[in-house]
Amino acid sequence: MARILITSAIPYINGIKHLGNLVGSQLPADLYARYMRARGHEVMFICATDEHGTPAELAAAKAGKPVAEYCAEMWQVQKDLSDGFRLSFDHFGRSSSPQNRKLTQHFAGKLAENGLIEEVTEKQVYSNADGRFLPDRYIEGTCPNCGYDKARGDQCENCTKQLDPTDLIEPRSAISGSTDLEVRETKHLYLRQSLLKDKLDEWIDSKTDWPILTTSIARKWLHDGDGLRDRGITRDLDWGVPVKKGDQDWPGMEGKVFYVWFDAPIEYIAATKEWADAHGQPDADWQRWWRTDKGADDVRYVQFMGKDNVPFHTLSFPATIMGSGEPWKLVDYIKSFNYLNYDGGQFSTSQGRGVFMDKALSILPADYWRWWLLSHAPENSDSEFTWENFQTSVNKDLADVLGNFLSRITKFCRSKFGEAVPDGGSYATEEQGLIDRLTSGLRTYEEHMEAMEIRKAATELRALWAAGNEYLQAAAPWTVFKTDPDRAAAITRLSLNLIRFYAVISRPFIPDASAAMMAAMRTGDDSWPEDVAKALAALPPGHAFTVPEVTFRKITDEEREDWQARFAGQRSAA
């Protein structure tokens, strides 16, 4: 039995996430966690909300609430949606937790002790009207290059030119519109990750089995220009982890907080302590996952994230861990994803374009979404959600291939033998052929799941479902029954056992349907089919079952058209 630590990139607190966010980290992480648990491994699956930073402050202000209150509410919203999608986190934490505050300050202290923190005085734009420093992108003005009047302080979206806020003509605050801006000096801490460049470079080079997407992004940052640059890890904000050196004050840094991307990954660790604390367990229980001197040596740590998060997980966070000089667990494998687009464009929160997690659950059960998203996960390139594809995939795969199989065999059995696994007859070459087919397919499925080849795993799983229909069609118990009822009983007995087999192996993808299948077969035996022949004998003759209700109803054309219109969003007039 292995021990596997799994973290999903932590979603930002600001608003409800869309399906692209879901499939980019949390959902595949859940698939992997569920699979590994099913195989008998010890799993710690951690996620949390990322709560600090300017957007959270602004969203809270817009909602007319104190930021702490806003975050607490949004955490609950996101938690409920995670539950709705059956994300099986062992703990869903908060980056604003006291545990993370303490741990973040601890890391900063260690980094400072080791000479990896530099204090830098720099000039930033301050808005008097807003009473705050403004991040570059919160400053708008006219682009000196192309004249576009909504250019941002970091880049002009119209001509794509990189800008400095001071380049803008007639700059104004994007928050209030105020032009009462000034440049002020302010002091910040920088993580001297450039000092760790060679070590990081070597470390990345050693990860030859990582997705190209992951390593190429890391290498780009390591080798671009003068190499890895130091990074500011503090901000002039109210909402965040106060800057401290361990438990000591940090002279000159009063009133400042750590930058979200410094404290967010540390929350992976802190959330595990939150988990232990919530269960009244001692520190040793979370440390055995994270401290290589306290049992984490044999832990395999896998991270899941969208490609936008890769630099922080391949460079900044490892730099934090390496730089601490303490024996914290480094990531072993990073599975990264491209983006999911929506019907010819991007998901857009501001335009309400695309399907968001709350709306998705309001129209269909989680399994529908899980199946489509995972079987179309953007592993090699960006992929696209269309309602037509969603409808045909779900109807065909779930309703026709899997759902109808359950239906046809249970109803056949009820009409000929009653609602119990029939006795009599024996297995012949057809059954052995099916068992061989299922065994080889299952081994392939396992290999894809181990390798986190998600779409390939989904394809193989579907093929295993289809194999049941092929078998049933060829064996034709409804015909055989007329001349040899015992033989028909044997075919039916095997087919009913297939339902439990499918429930067990499909559970990581469609947990609710699997549970319904197990309930219908009145069994709690969810042991993984190491030996397929044995697994297909789990339900013995005489074992009673219930003919299930329609497990997956089909999506109608009317529904598809309705949803297509509802989620198209407001096309921008421009």
Added chain:
RNA sequence: GGGCCUGUAGCUCAAUGGUUAGAGCAGAGCGCUCAUAACGCUUUGGUUGGGGGUUCGAGUCCCUCCGGGCCUACCA
């Protein structure tokens, strides 16, 4: 501008440099009647974006052009 990814059947995607480039969906035909108008079998469909090169052999490697996408360090 720079870097990376990507382009394969109408659609979504496979194919350690090695038989005749394969699946699913959609289309066509046949079969079955247990079932959610479901299932099974057969089948049509390709100048692998264009061009050049390396090789006994290229979807795969190299060069070049074209298209799509992402990243580019103060959104997170």
